[in-house]
Amino acid sequence: MKRHAPAAGRNREPIAAVLTEELPAAGLVLEVASGTGEHAVHFARTYPAHRWQPSDPDPDARRSIAAWREDEDLPNLLPPLDLDAAADEWPVARADAVLCINMVHISPLSATTGLLAGATRVLDAGAPLILYGPYLEAGVDTAASNLDFDASLKARDPDWGLRAVEWLDELAAGYGFLRTRRVAMPANNLVLVYRLA
DSSP, X not given: OOOXXXXXXXXXXXXXXXXXXXXXXXXXXXXXXXXXXXXXXXXXXXXXXXXXXXXXXXXXXXXXXXXXXXXXXXXXXXXXXXXXXXXXXXXXXXXXXXXXXXXXXXXOHHHHHHHHHHHHHHOOTTOEEEEEEOOBOTTSOOOHHHHHHHHHHHHHOTTOOOXXXXXXXXXXXXXXXXXXXXXXXXXXXXXXXXXXX
């Protein structure tokens, strides 16, 4: 039932270092596309003052999240929600922060536009939308491993693939978001932080 993603164990501490600086002191953090649930468990344990709301549209992922949650028994880790980022309505009315790890490149563009639209509905002005994953950047050499990854994603689904930071910035601006931070991460990934103006 419980799924494991080796990358989650490797990247959770670097991501947490950024979250410590970007999350509000307390409140509800909505994690979109929680996958295995390993990040949700780690972050709920790391931030006991926050209520952590995992979500995923995949039933198998939600079962994995629920299994992790049951084993860890963390009072601030909420049951996983069936949330499709591309949906016009989300099962959450409000959040103090939105976190999305490794979804933008492994989903159609509609998921990213939906993520931005949904985040505008649930976040107040100044609240963070925090994205993690591999991206393309103008003027920055793309690692060969990321180019290979991009090609493999597009071979699996032509609607998938690494997105350009500049494209994402422009798209986000159309929803009222301004990028306030870019953090280089291990394994050629980035954290991008957007806040509603």
